[in-house]
Amino acid sequence: MHRYFVLILSILIFSCERTLTQEELEAYILEPSHGLIQSSEARGLRVEVLLRPGSLIAYQEYKQQNSSLEIKKQAEEKYKHNLYFTVNVSQDQQDPLYKLGDVSRYRKVLQELAFRMSSHARLISSAGDTVAVADYAFPHLYGMSDAVSVLFAFPADSLATYNWLELEWNDPGFGSGDQKFRFAKNDIENIPELKWE
Numbered sequence: 001m002h003r004y005f006v007l008i009l010s011i012l013i014f015s016c017e018r019t020l021t022q023e024e025l026e027a028y029i030l031e032p033s034h035g036l037i038q039s040s041e042a043r044g045l046r047v048e049v050l051l052r053p054g055s056l057i058a059y060q061e062y063k064q065q066n067s068s069l070e071i072k073k074q075a076e077e078k079y080k081h082n083l084y085f086t087v088n089v090s091q092d093q094q095d096p097l098y099k100l101g102d103v104s105r106y107r108k109v110l111q112e113l114a115f116r117m118s119s120h121a122r123l124i125s126s127a128g129d130t131v132a133v134a135d136y137a138f139p140h141l142y143g144m145s146d147a148v149s150v151l152f153a154f155p156a157d158s159l160a161t162y163n164w165l166e167l168e169w170n171d172p173g174f175g176s177g178d179q180k181f182r183f184a185k186n187d188i189e190n191i192p193e194l195k196w197e
Helices: 001-015 021-032 054-064 070-081 105-114 186-189
Strands: 039-043 045-050 084-093 121-125 130-132 135-137 149-155 163-169 178-186
Touching: 001 186, 021 045, 021 054, 039 178, 045 054, 045 163, 045 178, 054 070, 054 084, 084 121, 084 163, 121 149, 130 149, 178 186
Parallel strands: none
Antiparallel strands: 039 045, 045 084, 084 149, 121 130, 121 163, 135 149, 163 178
16 A cells, blocks of 8 residues: 555656756756766767757747747747757867867867768667758857767657667767767657746
8 A cells, every 4th residue: 555655646746847947957867867868988088968858949049038928939949840969078077179189180170060060970760760960059169168069950850650769979080989879769758848937
């Protein structure tokens, strides 16, 4: 009897927490047990990939503007058709661009990051679908961050049924090698809703 009470209480608590603030949702994503963040280390480089809900990107745009209902609707519509993944690459908790060793290598990797990252990532589904990058953003922070970050957008409409998605990362010149990061469908579908404030 006690076991059933705990189970029912857990379900009630879980269902009440399905809408989270921006800070709570970001913390939820960073909790490894939720399956939305994957990482690996190779050759002194750490590559971290996290799924970023479109609602968070829409919310940031909404907050930067006048936070009106119309802006909210526009932002939600703009970001709801894609899956977003952020890839962070660091070396000793620093931006690896400034540890490349020579100017020509730095320029080459910077060119890849700024203009050719569409060819450095793709999504593969358990159903065999291959989804190309729809768009990406690389904010060059000139050494002010502890990692190089690239935000990738993939069209969700291109995916039929799947049990998992694998992000294939092709290293643009840091030396980490090509890697794959797998995300389960259940973890993606169980992302809580964002509470718009």
